Every structure is written in C-alpha cells, then in structure tokens.
Amino acid sequence: MRVGERMSDVTDPTARLFDQWARDGQAERMQAGHLARASQALEALPIAPGQRLLDLGCGNGWATRMLHARAGATGWCYGVDAAPDMIARAREQSALLDRIEFQVATFDALPWPDDHFAHAFSFEALYYAPDLAAALAEVHRVLQPGGTLVAGTDFYAENPTCLGWPERMGVPMTLLSEQGWVDALAAAGFEVERTFRCLDPRPVDPAWPEAKRLAEERFRSEIGSLALVAVAG
Numbered sequence: 001m002r003v004g005e006r007m008s009d010v011t012d013p014t015a016r017l018f019d020q021w022a023r024d025g026q027a028e029r030m031q032a033g034h035l036a037r038a039s040q041a042l043e044a045l046p047i048a049p050g051q052r053l054l055d056l057g058c059g060n061g062w063a064t065r066m067l068h069a070r071a072g073a074t075g076w077c078y079g080v081d082a083a084p085d086m087i088a089r090a091r092e093q094s095a096l097l098d099r100i101e102f103q104v105a106t107f108d109a110l111p112w113p114d115d116h117f118a119h120a121f122s123f124e125a126l127y128y129a130p131d132l133a134a135a136l137a138e139v140h141r142v143l144q145p146g147g148t149l150v151a152g153t154d155f156y157a158e159n160p161t162c163l164g165w166p167e168r169m170g171v172p173m174t175l176l177s178e179q180g181w182v183d184a185l186a187a188a189g190f191e192v193e194r195t196f197r198c199l200d201p202r203p204v205d206p207a208w209p210e211a212k213r214l215a216e217e218r219f220r221s222e223i224g225s226l227a228l229v230a231v232a233g
C-alpha cells in the first residue's frame with residue numbers, strides 16, 4: 001500500500017481470495033486464459049490517442065497495459081482492484097511504463113472525480129461487486145457523457161459451464177442473463193449499443209480430464225465470453 005491510499009476491505013472474502021491468487025501466480029494464469037477473448041472485447045473500445053482510460057478489476061494489469069499501448073504517448077491509463085496484492089503485481093509489471101497507475105479500491109467507491117475517464121474496460125470482474133447496481137452507477141459517474149464501457153464476462157446465465165462457480169470459489173457473485181446485464185447497465189444510465197460473444201480458437205490441452213476438456217471446448221468454441229458495449233448517457 002502507498003501512504004494515503006484508500007485501502008479496500010481486505011477482510012472482504014473476495015479481496016482476500018484474489019490476494020491469495022496473486023501470491024499463487026493465478027493472475028498470470030488468468031492473463032493467459034483470458035487474453036484471446038478479452039482482446040476481442042477490448043478492440044470494441046473506441047480509443048483515441050491521448051485519452052484517459054480505466055481498467056476495472058485489473059488483476060496484474062495486463063489489460064491496463066494493452067489500453068496503455070492504444071492510448072499512445074499522451075494517454076493516461078489507470079487500473080483499479082480491491083486486492084492489494086494484485087495491485088502490487090500490476091505496479092511491478094508496469095514499472096518501466098510512464099503514464100500508467102494502479103489503485104487499490106472497490107468498484108462502488110472509485111477514487112476519481114465525476115466525468116474523469118474517456119472510456120472504461122472490465123473483464124471478468126464486475127459480477128464480484130457486492131452491490132452490482134451501485135458499482136455500475138459509480139462507473140457511470142466517473143465516465144464522461146458519451147464514454148464507452150466495454151464489459152466482458154464469462155459468468156452469465158447462458159453459460160452453463162459457470163453455474164457452480166460461487167460454491168466452488170466460496171465468494172458471492174451476481175448471476176445475470178445477457179438481457180439482465182443490458183437492463184442493469186440501462187438502470188445505471190448506460191445505453192447498450194451492442195453485445196457479442198468472444199470465442200477462443202485455441203485447442204484445449206488434451207491431458208485435461210475428459211469432462212472438463214469437453215466443457216472447456218464447448219465454452220471456447222460455442223458459448224464464449226459475453227461482451228457488452230455500453231455508452232454513458
């Protein structure tokens with residue numbers, strides 16, 4: 001933690017779980033697992049050089065660094081995450097870059113003023129918010145009118161392979177259908193321009209147990225991540 005930084009509640013089970021994941025090398029495994037699908041979602045952001053961009057639930061900051069590459073030499077990119085150990089990894093791995101910063105904070109209390117960001121990105125993170133409506137309202141607050149949020153999720157009702165995750169991981173998650181996400185974003189002041197699915201063409205490791213391999217093959221080739229392109233009104 002840095003002096004003066006607002007601390008997330010690390011007694012919160014979700015922040016504690018992801019702190020442990022950061023220490024176990026899971027942030028880099030998530031990066032490898034998410035990259036093929038998340039980069040398709042990230043492409044949907046209409047980024048112009050010089051803009052200020054936000055990555056919500058940034059983990060080790062790999063997507064923040066992709067945003068940074070697109071924002072050019074005059075852009076500024078920020079990653080936010082509730083898990084201090086994730087933020088520590090993000091800072092280490094971005095140490096050679098200028099104009100990129102990482103903050104420990106939760107989605108429902110973002111430490112920036114109104115209308116601060118041109119666009120925001122989030123992959124596999126917003127559904128962990130204890131109060132999703134409050135989190136989406138807060139994201140809307142920090143986005144400029146007309147700014148775009150691209151949110152990608154693997155945890156949604158039309159994906160049967162994810163339904164046991166809350167019990168398996170032992171942390172609360174909000175399960176919504178695709179239409180549920182559209183409605184939740186609309187209630188927070190966004191208009192969803194489009195939704196699409198991000199597939200992953202990579203083959204699954206044949207050494208995986210058969211049931212797990214078949215489920216993952218179906219997820220990668222037919223179901224995919226749900227991406228929502230939402231414009232702040």
Ligand SMILES: C[S@@+](CC[C@H](N)C(=O)[O-])C[C@H]1O[C@@H](n2cnc3c(N)ncnc32)[C@H](O)[C@@H]1O
Nearest residue numbers: 018030057059081082083106107123125128129
């Ligand atoms: C599944 S990981 C995804 C990380 C990264 N976006 C990726 O795709 O690899 C979810 C991240 O969201 C963070 N997170 C969960 N709940 C949060 C909250 N309420 N506020 C901020 N970050 C949160 C976790 O600490 C974790 O790093």
